[in-house]
Amino acid sequence: MESIFFIVVAAVAVISSLLVITCKNPINSALSLVMTFFCLATFYVMLDAPFLAVTQVIVYAGAIMVLIIFVIMLLNIRTETAKRSSHAVFAGSALGIFVLFQTCLFLMRGGMTGAPGPLDHAAIVKAGHVELIGKALFTDFLLPFEITSILLLAAIVGAVILAKKKI
Amino acid sequence: MFEYVWLIPLFPLIGVVINGLFGKKIKNEAVIGGIATLAVVGSFVVACGILFQLLSLPGEERHFVKTVFTWIQCGPFKADMAFLIDPLSALMLMVVTGVGSLIHLYSIGYMHGEEGFYRYFTYLNLFTFSMLLLVSGANMLVMFIGWEGVGLCSYLLIGYYFHKKSAGDAGKKAFVMNRVGDFGFLLGLFTLFYYMGVNHNVWTVDFTELAKHADLIPVGGVTTVVCLCFFLGATGKSAQIPLYTWLPDAMEGPTPVSALIHAATMVTAGVYMITRMNYVYIKSPTALLVVACVGAATALFAATIGTAQNDIKRVLAYSTVSQLGYMFLALGCGAFGAGVFHLMTHAFFKACLFLGSGSVIHAMHHALHAEHSSADPQDMRNMGGLRKKMPITFLTFLIATIAIAGIPGFAGFFSKDEILWQAYANPFHGPVNFVLWAVGATAAGLTAFYMFRLVFMTFFGETRLSEKAWHHLHESPIVITLPLMVLAALSALGGWIGVPKVLGEALGGLPNMYEHYMEPVLAYSTEYMHTAGLHGLHSEAAEWGLMGVSVLIACCGIAVAAALYVVKPTIPAAFTSTFPALHRAVYNKWYVDEIYDFLFVNPCKALGQFLWKGFDVVVVDGIVNGVAAVFRGFSGILRHVQTGFVHNYAYSMVLGVVVIVACYLFR
Amino acid sequence: MLALNNYLIVSAILFSIGCIGVLTKRNAIVIFMCVELMLNAVNLSFIAFSRYLGNLDGQIFVFFVMTVAAAEAAVGLALMIAFYKNRESIDVEDINVMKL
Numbered sequence: 001m002e003s004i005f006f007i008v009v010a011a012v013a014v015i016s017s018l019l020v021i022t023c024k025n026p027i028n029s030a031l032s033l034v035m036t037f038f039c040l041a042t043f044y045v046m047l048d049a050p051f052l053a054v055t056q057v058i059v060y061a062g063a064i065m066v067l068i069i070f071v072i073m074l075l076n077i078r079t080e081t082a083k084r085s086s087h088a089v090f091a092g093s094a095l096g097i098f099v100l101f102q103t104c105l106f107l108m109r110g111g112m113t114g115a116p117g118p119l120d121h122a123a124i125v126k127a128g129h130v131e132l133i134g135k136a137l138f139t140d141f142l143l144p145f146e147i148t149s150i151l152l153l154a155a156i157v158g159a160v161i162l163a164k165k166k167i
Numbered sequence: 168m169f170e171y172v173w174l175i176p177l178f179p180l181i182g183v184v185i186n187g188l189f190g191k192k193i194k195n196e197a198v199i200g201g202i203a204t205l206a207v208v209g210s211f212v213v214a215c216g217i218l219f220q221l222l223s224l225p226g227e228e229r230h231f232v233k234t235v236f237t238w239i240q241c242g243p244f245k246a247d248m249a250f251l252i253d254p255l256s257a258l259m260l261m262v263v264t265g266v267g268s269l270i271h272l273y274s275i276g277y278m279h280g281e282e283g284f285y286r287y288f289t290y291l292n293l294f295t296f297s298m299l300l301l302v303s304g305a306n307m308l309v310m311f312i313g314w315e316g317v318g319l320c321s322y323l324l325i326g327y328y329f330h331k332k333s334a335g336d337a338g339k340k341a342f343v344m345n346r347v348g349d350f351g352f353l354l355g356l357f358t359l360f361y362y363m364g365v366n367h368n369v370w371t372v373d374f375t376e377l378a379k380h381a382d383l384i385p386v387g388g389v390t391t392v393v394c395l396c397f398f399l400g401a402t403g404k405s406a407q408i409p410l411y412t413w414l415p416d417a418m419e420g421p422t423p424v425s426a427l428i429h430a431a432t433m434v435t436a437g438v439y440m441i442t443r444m445n446y447v448y449i450k451s452p453t454a455l456l457v458v459a460c461v462g463a464a465t466a467l468f469a470a471t472i473g474t475a476q477n478d479i480k481r482v483l484a485y486s487t488v489s490q491l492g493y494m495f496l497a498l499g500c501g502a503f504g505a506g507v508f509h510l511m512t513h514a515f516f517k518a519c520l521f522l523g524s525g526s527v528i529h530a531m532h533h534a535l536h537a538e539h540s541s542a543d544p545q546d547m548r549n550m551g552g553l554r555k556k557m558p559i560t561f562l563t564f565l566i567a568t569i570a571i572a573g574i575p576g577f578a579g580f581f582s583k584d585e586i587l588w589q590a591y592a593n594p595f596h597g598p599v600n601f602v603l604w605a606v607g608a609t610a611a612g613l614t615a616f617y618m619f620r621l622v623f624m625t626f627f628g629e630t631r632l633s634e635k636a637w638h639h640l641h642e643s644p645i646v647i648t649l650p651l652m653v654l655a656a657l658s659a660l661g662g663w664i665g666v667p668k669v670l671g672e673a674l675g676g677l678p679n680m681y682e683h684y685m686e687p688v689l690a691y692s693t694e695y696m697h698t699a700g701l702h703g704l705h706s707e708a709a710e711w712g713l714m715g716v717s718v719l720i721a722c723c724g725i726a727v728a729a730a731l732y733v734v735k736p737t738i739p740a741a742f743t744s745t746f747p748a749l750h751r752a753v754y755n756k757w758y759v760d761e762i763y764d765f766l767f768v769n770p771c772k773a774l775g776q777f778l779w780k781g782f783d784v785v786v787v788d789g790i791v792n793g794v795a796a797v798f799r800g801f802s803g804i805l806r807h808v809q810t811g812f813v814h815n816y817a818y819s820m821v822l823g824v825v826v827i828v829a830c831y832l833f834r
Numbered sequence: 835m836l837a838l839n840n841y842l843i844v845s846a847i848l849f850s851i852g853c854i855g856v857l858t859k860r861n862a863i864v865i866f867m868c869v870e871l872m873l874n875a876v877n878l879s880f881i882a883f884s885r886y887l888g889n890l891d892g893q894i895f896v897f898f899v900m901t902v903a904a905a906e907a908a909v910g911l912a913l914m915i916a917f918y919k920n921r922e923s924i925d926v927e928d929i930n931v932m933k934l
Contacts, residue, residue, distance in 0.1 A: 002835075002836060003836060003840075006836055006840060010840075010844045013844060013848065014844070014847055014848070014851070017847075017848050017851045017852070017871055018851060020851070020855060020864070020867060020868065020871060021851060021854060021855035021858065021859065021864070021868060026861055026863050026864055029864050029867055030867060033867050033870065033871060036848070036871065036874070037874065040874050040877070040878055043841065043844070043878055043881075043882075044878075044881055046836075047841070047881050047882055047884075047885040048885055049881050049884075049885065049893055052881060052893055052896055052897070055897070055900060056874075056877075056900075059900050059903075059904060060870070060874065060900070060903070063904065063907075064870065064903065064904060064907045067907055067908075067911060068863060068866070068867060068907070068911065071863060071911045071914065071915065072863055074915070075863075075914075075915070075918050075924065077861065077863070077924065088814065088858065089858045091818070091857075092814075092818065092854055092857030092858040093854050093857075093858060095818065095821055095822065095825065095853070095854075095857060096821075096850045096851070096853040096854030096857060097850065097854070098825060099821065099824075099825060099849070099850050099853055100846055100847060100849075100850035102825065102828050102829065102832060103846040103849070103850070104843065104846060105832060106828075106832065107839055107842055107843065107846070109832075112838065112886065112887070114887065116886070116887050116888045116889075117887055117888035117889035117890075118888055119888040119889065119890065120888055121835075132890055133890065133893060133894070133897070136890050136891075136894050137894060137897070141894050144898060148898060148901045151901065151902065151905055152901065152904070152905055154905075155904075155905030155906075155908045155909050156908065158908070158909045158912065159908040159909050159911075159912040160912075162909065162912035162913055162915070162916045163912040163915050163916060810930075811930040812926075812927060812930055813926040813927075813929055813930075814857065814926065814927070817856055817857060818857055821853060821856075821857065
């Protein structure tokens with residue numbers, strides 16, 4: 001049952017991501033990407049990470065994609081005006097597929113090493129995923145967490161300055 | 168007072184800083200000259216204080232080292248920035264600051280209106296500073312700073328009129344010649360340091376330390392090598408054969424500079440250095456013989472050249488070389504005290520002579536300038552009869568000339584007589600002694616001859632100037648004549664502190680104060696000579712005889728000069744035409760410069776040309792340009808990679824990732 | 835529970851597709867979306883590893899990746915707008931000012 005569900009979701013994710021790169025209209029690409037993100041969120045739930053699944057939907061499928069679509073609309077770009085030359089497309093695709101090939105080779109060869117931690121399905125359900133993430137973020141990862149705020153601040157300032165009338 | 172010895176070199180250094188940095192802004196000649204002169208006078212005052220304190224102490228306590236700070240410390244080796252006070256350095260300090268301050272005072276008048284007035288006084292003070300460091304340094308490294316410093320300053324001062332090519336060349340010549348000598352100095356220093364360190368674990372360059380361990384210095388062998396290396400250094404600084412040729416050319420500098428270099432500083436450095444290291448030299452009879460022979464040869468050789476020169480300053484320059492030869496003759500005979508004594512008296516009368524000639528040139532220059540003549544103001548053939556117009560200059564010049572000629576009673580007589588007697592009576596060179604004495608005596612006769620030739624051609628006879636120029640000729644101002652008078656007085660009386668024993672007894676028990684004064688410095692050498700059984704000749708009769716002979720020779724020289732240049736001025740011309748080849752050779756300084764050019768300078772130039780055209784241009788530049796060309800070629804190909812398209816960069820990035828992963832995967 | 839490799843293979847496929855998109859598309863916004871896709875593919879493997887190792891650190895990392903992605907979206911889109919204002923295009927082949 002689980003594996004059938006997985007295969008279906010995976011197929012949807014792969015097909016929609018393929019649509020992202022094949023659609024002529026950027027709006028279509030964006031919507032396909034939203035679909036992919038939803039599939040990923042589903043995977044997160046299957047992997048016992050409900051908080052991240054929610055974040056994925058809110059931040060990616062919600063905020064970021066809305067922003068992208070907003071920009072596409074703002075700039076009013078309907079279709080790609082010109083295609084890349086076919087051999088460029090071929091070379092790019094070949095390289096991408098080679099990357100996939102290498103990764104699969106890795107996966108076939110490698111095994112997982114390292115001692116597994118204490119968390120399993122039961123433990124996560126018992127403690128609650130949000131609580132676990134929250135504890136980790138505000139104890140062990142407090143400093144990176146705070147630094148992230150500086151990063152976001154810099155991004156805000158940068159975006160404002162870049163989007164001003166004149167550069 | 169000893170504690171303040173560091174003030175002595177400091178004052179001129181302050182002068183250097185003030186005049187060097189702000190002289191261009193100050194502009195006022197009186198202020199610039201005043202600062203420079205006051206600096207040296209200040210040093211002179213301190214030096215006087217030190218000398219008096221030194222004299223108040225008993226002989227064996229006349230030794231003091233003032234350490235200012237530790238300069239180098241490395242394992243057992245330690246070199247301090249330290250000053251040494253003993254009779255020798257105190258005497259040198261007195262001579263350098265005393266004569267130096269008179270020359271500074273004189274320069275204010277002489278250099279009046281010259282371009283770069285402040286530059287001149289900066290160099291002059293720097294020169295004095297270096298020389299003071301040289302003579303007061305407590306170890307060889309401090310001495311070496313001064314040693315190099317005077318070399319540098321001589322270059323700067325000789326090339327003072329740098330827009331004149333001959334002056335620039337002369338400066339370079341002096342510098343290069345001095346470098347050859349400095350090389351010898353360093354070799355000697357290293358050899359001695361290494362030998363004493365390795366064999367006796369005495370890692371020191373300190374004079375006091377070395378003197379303490381003087382017993383460890385072997386007789387002959389390595390000591391000879393050390394001594395000869397140091398002597399090479401001395402020949403460079405003190406203008407001895409074979410490195411003397413820079414000194415006559417150094418006359419291109421302003422006249423007071425000649426006086427400073429040739430009378431009070433620089434050239435005396437070699438004599439001072441050898442005297443300072445007398446306990447090393449006394450151990451090597453071979454080195455002493457070489458020093459004596461070179462000294463005697465230089466004395467005679469330079470004197471012969473001096474007889475045929477027409478440039479008033481060149482005669483004095485060769486005279487300096489010749490007199491320095493005397494000093495080295497004395498050193499080579501183990502009579503270090505006599506050498507330094509002659510150094511001192513020579514400083515007096517040679518400074519007086521140079522400054523006097525400067526006064527003459529100054530006056531001649533103005534006189535010739537007034538009639539717009541382009542005649543050389545330094546050529547004695549343009550002078551004559553000047554005594555009527557310049558009585559003070561004439562009188563002081565005459566006194567100094569009498570002193571250098573060795574007429575009894577004047578300073579030069581005592582020192583020169585002492586040297587000649589030591590050359591004859593010393594226990595080192597056996598049968599060579601007589602040759603040394605004979606050469607020295609001949610040189611003394613020649614000295615008297617050419618010096619009086621100079622006086623007669625310049626001050627006596629009928630003037631060879633035109634009516635108008637003669638009218639414009641007048642005595643120099645007081646600032647120039649005052650130093651002349653002081654120096655003339657010293658030339659006349661300065662010798663009486665070192666009256667020879669026989670003469671002193673004959674005159675009613677006059678003591679030889681100088682010999683007594685120098686005893687602590689030479690204590691080790693004297694004792695060594697006693698223990699080694701080296702005793703000089705003691706014969707009052709011989710001493711009187713030799714004294715008489717040398718006086719006679721001097722008088723002969725004067726008489727011949729008078730006969731040739733006053734009584735019958737036609738004889739020299741007749742002599743010249745009878746022996747044209749000889750005269751030409753002497754007049755051209757025995758072609759030594761030409762020989763050096765042929766032997767050293769031209770091969771060096773040819774080598775330089777080859778290295779430039781053959782090696783540098785082809786090989787070095789070829790390599791450099793070749794490397795650049797290779798890179799340009801490669802980059803010409805590689806820059807096509809930089810297309811400016813984002814895709815290409817992204818593509819190469821992914822490709823890089825793939826390659827790295829592949830390396831990891833397929834290794 | 836499914837084998838880890840299942841997730842990793844999906845992650846690899848998504849990553850490669852994103853990679854192909856970056857290399858072949860001309861529209862800067864699409865390229866940007868493909869970059870987001872690659873980031874998400876990596877996120878997936880992070881979470882999968884995290885789950886199978888029983889360790890939360892991977893998920894925390896995903897959290898930070900999301901933050902960076904958000905910042906990147908803000909700045910990147912602002913850049914595109916600025917570029918579009920100057921060039922009337924967001925075709926990356928027009929971005930060649932640095933070309934020799």
